Amino acid sequence: MCLFCKIVNKEIPANIIAENDDFLAFHDINPKAPIHILAIPKKHVDSFIEVSPTTMAGMTSFIQEVAKEVKIEKSGYRIITNIGENGGQEVKHLHFHILGGTKLAWGHFSDADPKNNL
Numbered sequence: 001m002c003l004f005c006k007i008v009n010k011e012i013p014a015n016i017i018a019e020n021d022d023f024l025a026f027h028d029i030n031p032k033a034p035i036h037i038l039a040i041p042k043k044h045v046d047s048f049i050e051v052s053p054t055t056m057a058g059m060t061s062f063i064q065e066v067a068k069e070v071k072i073e074k075s076g077y078r079i080i081t082n083i084g085e086n087g088g089q090e091v092k093h094l095h096f097h098i099l100g101g102t103k104l105a106w107g108h109f110s111d112a113d114p115k116n117n118l
């Protein structure tokens with residue numbers, strides 16, 4: 001069972017913010033912004049590559065609710081999902097990073113000069 005499935009099953013503790021039948025949101029253990037939350041589907045999906053439009057529709061509403069819950073819906077935030085090797089995905093269970101609580105630079109996560117990649 002993967003790490004995030006264990007969190008869903010409450011076998012590993014997490015600082016949970018919101019939960020419904022299909023989705024779970026919890027604080028990232030290694031935050032990269034003042035607010036750094038992970039939103040996941042409870043049913044295991046490896047990554048965005050396999051996710052269904054139905055799950056994504058539910059995820060959209062869920063993320064909007066989480067943003068309201070932590071009061072960043074007006075100040076703004078960023079959603080990121082890393083996909084596979086080149087995307088830098090470490091945990092192979094679909095998750096959306098919700099980052100906020102400060103004005104994020106566009107290069108907040110950049111570790112390479114984009115000019116070198118064009």
Ligand code: AMP
Binds near residue numbers: 003014031081082090
């Ligand atoms: P990614 O690189 O997109 O796969 O992101 C995985 C994220 O999961 C990282 O930001 C980690 O800090 C976070 N993470 C790993 N283990 C845990 C955990 N037990 N609880 C909360 N967040 C975690």
